[in-house]
Amino acid sequence: MSRVISVVIFGLMGAAFLSALGVWQLQRLAWKESVLAEIADRIEAAPVDLPEQVDPAADRYLPVVVEGRFEGDAVRVLVSVQGSGPGYRVISAFEAEGRRVMVDRGFVSESVDLPEAPQGTVTVIGNLHWPNEVDGFTPEADLDRNIWYARDVGALATQLQTEPVFIVARELSATDAPLTPLPVTADGIPNNHLGYAIQWFGLALVWLGMTAFLLWRITRRSV
Structure with a gap:
């Protein structure tokens, strides 16, 4: 019985840890989507004169x-x-x-x-x-x-x-054919947090499945 309890505790703790990582990635996803929205708004804002002193960090986009x-x-x-x-x-x-x-x-x-x-x-x-x-x-x-x-x-x-x-x-303001402008957009900025979240939640399910299988093996041996 003590072995069963240890396996259950270990399994639940592992699944909880992996699920927490999935939740964290969902939080990161919400943050990244907010950042991308701000970048898109900045890109599409009304143009201004070129700054006298250009700062690569502050003036990006x-x-x-x-x-x-x-x-x-x-x-x-x-x-x-x-x-x-x-x-x-x-x-x-x-x-x-x-x-x-x-x-x-x-x-x-x-x-x-x-x-x-x-x-x-x-x-x-x-x-x-x-x-x-x-x-x-x-x-x-x-x-x-x-x-x-x-x-x-x-x-x-x-x-x-x-x-x-x-x-x-x-x-x-002048024709530049045959060139096609390729303006800056936020589309190329990576946002992989949803994929990472799905991976962590998937690992949590696998962990629970392995725990259930181990419990099954233990209970069969004790019969």
Whole structure:
């Protein structure tokens, strides 16, 4: 009997612990959904002038409007877009009111030649962004072929001779065909807490099942 009691206590404690982890992940899910909602509201807010001093933490996703001219040659960053296949994000230097920043103009298929940027004065509406796309597996940029494998803001700023200020375009006042804008959204921000919660609750059920099986084995041996 003492062995049965020990198994029951151990089983219930283990299931309670695993269930508590599941509840914690549900709480994290609610928190993350709130954060994502705030980010979405920030992304879609009315654009403001580019801050004089840009803070990568405080100004992430800030909607801005800038007026100026595209300058110099663009760089291509290799990407794959669902429904469009492989291609490139096209990034150009942009002279705006005495400042030189970068603008991610959008996506072009790899089968299309790199288009020239719109000429003359252009108004760009977009969001400040510092993409986190570089890791230990990211290849070095192929400068001879003008192919980059990540939007590394610091390295791109050096290449294009700009400030490390990166604007992902949402709208341009001039036609930039055949490019398609790929604006910043909250869709790509991971939110896996529901999946984690289901895993913990599933493990709790498995734990209870194993406990019930062990009790069955014990009771059969005692008969």
